Amino acid sequence: MTEVLPNIPRVVTGLAEWLACVVYILVLPRRWGDLGTGVVLAGGLGLLVSVQLFAGTLPQYLWTLGMGLAATSMLALIGVATTVNVRDAGYVTARAFVLAELVASLEWQIHTFYFHPEPGVLALVPSMVLLALYAVAFGGGHMLERRHFDGAAPAVGPRMLAIAVAMAVGTFALSNLSFVTPDTPFSGELSREVFYIRTLVDLAGYIALYAQHEQLRKQRADLDLAAMDAILRTQHDQYLQAKRDIELVSRASHDLKHHLAVIRTELDPEQRGKHLDALEESLDQFGAAFDTGNPVLDTVLTSKARYCRSRGINFTAVADGGALGFVDVMDLASICGNALDNAIESVFRLPDPEQRIIRVAVFNQARFVVLRFENYFDGELRYEEGELATRKVGGQHGLGMRSIKQTAEKYGGEATFVGRDNWFTLTVLLPLSVG
Structure with missing residues (x-):
């Protein structure tokens, strides 16, 4: 007989989503001070847990609606707590959502292996294991993401946002497919197998999103190098131009003395005018600053x-x-x-x-x-x-x-x-x- 294992409690899922949001809020430019951010985060925890509890009351065919509400709540929390624009908030939310799914799935897989059968019950020891694992996992996530952002907005374009959202949706769909139906080539039938698939797919999704941002950082580094190269080339051109200007001024100063001598001795007004026009034309080349x-x-x-x-x-x-x-x-x-x-x-x-x-x-x-x-x-x-x-x-x-x-x-x-x-x-x- 197939062993049926309990699914992740909604409160635990809400906590994972909140901690994932905290990871990114701490590495992004924040809208409020420490006290204001604390208030927003406290309200966000209550919101995300409440949304998960509400989603747990929905029938199976509205399962995707519940997860959509959870993702929207995460987006709202990140948007209120930080100063990033909507596009950047959406990009970060996609990453936070996959990170939350990965850590929650990993912890619950360990929980059911060591502490089953205790459906829906978080006793003292399992709760301590959960908190310890969440602290290590989300702490590690914070260390990884800090080098990606470190107080700066990601400044992504529409294409980069669309890719991140598609990765997050695809990861979530594949990792939870077995909970909807076992009748697909990508589904599992045994409970432990289903949990293993979910954790593995979530890990692959997080790695893909991480690699995507690494590629974005590389592109920007290449642009910075190109900009630096342009600056250096401009400076070199300016040096050569300054050298030519010095030589030009020296020649013009020498020629100007002769022009003035000719103008002084010229008695014909028409010829004098031509000399003055020529002198004015020669001076025009210095007026490009x-x-x-x-x-x-x-x-x-x-x-x-x-x-x-x-x-x-x-x-x-x-x-x-x-x-x-x-x-x-x-x-x-x-x-x-x-x-x-x-x-x-x-x-x-x-x-x-x-x-x-x-x-x-x-x-x-x-x-x-x-x-x-x-x-x-x-x-x-x-x-x-x-x-x-x-x-x-x-x-x-x-x-x-x-x-x-x-x-x-x-x-x-x-x-x-x-x-x-x-x-x-x-x-x-x-x-x-x-x-």
């Missing part, structure tokens, strides 16, 4: 303007960078550098020199700083899986677009682009409330 109120933006715009001038590209910029102080140096250089590099590469391929136009505008609007980059382009914008696909004449913008988008999302902003009437426009919005 910008003073926007932000030294990083000044450096990038000045460097790119001089580069464009030397290659016959019409570059204009109207920028007020005074409100960009909250943006990290590397992040601002990454946004502007990638955007302008893409624009320069695009217009430089155009056969008509009159179409090689780049326009930049930086200004405040409402509670946002707006960075707008425009350039003329000749070609169609292609998309693959919702992303801008490039490698086409006039469409090289995708090379740095992902970096720009992720940097903007880091500050709670967004980056959008549109191609219309042969004009490509990239707009980056950064909320002023950040920082």
Whole structure:
């Protein structure tokens, strides 16, 4: 006869879900101080246990509704206790949900092995084992997740959120399939076998979510390295440009003396005017410096303007960078550098020199700083899986677009682009409330 083992008590499940939420709340930016966070967590414990007790009263066909309510309650607790946005809260909730399922399943498997038969009863010794195992498991989870977040929001995009939710739902469905029906290729029939499957699937799900975040961290590290490389290349270009400027100023100073001597001795007003025009034209090359109120933006715009001038590209910029102080140096250089590099590469391929136009505008609007980059382009914008696909004449913008988008999302902003009437426009919005 098949041995029937008791399922995890609802109170124990609620406690596991609450502790999983605590693990992530402690490593995320919190909305309240220690006292306020304690109050929120106390209320969250009562909410999650109550939801589990209520779910236990629902008929079998509403089982998924009960788990949906539990997941929603976890999302609400994380959202109230931390300052992360809804997307990040959903991403963290998916991880917390799988962690709670894993630890609860592991503990109950050990409990039923050593203390069965005691259906639904948590005596003193089993309760001490439960608390000890929960302390070790969730403490270990906190140590692992602290290196992932450590007070910073995950700043995930819609795609990363969708993958995490799909992993969590798939893990939960497979791990609990045997409790619904044994008539599938993935179900077990014996109680101990069912518990073993549940623990194993939950472990695999948590490892998959952990690996997903490791991949996200690697991508961001690669972006940071690329940004650093861009900064170093910009600094090298600035050094070379400064060296050329010094040589140019030296030559211009020498030539200026001769021009002034010629002008002084010239009696013909028409010839004198031509000499003055030539002198004014020679001085124009020193007028490419910008003073926007932000030294990083000044450096990038000045460097790119001089580069464009030397290659016959019409570059204009109207920028007020005074409100960009909250943006990290590397992040601002990454946004502007990638955007302008893409624009320069695009217009430089155009056969008509009159179409090689780049326009930049930086200004405040409402509670946002707006960075707008425009350039003329000749070609169609292609998309693959919702992303801008490039490698086409006039469409090289995708090379740095992902970096720009992720940097903007880091500050709670967004980056959008549109191609219309042969004009490509990239707009980056950064909320002023950040920082």
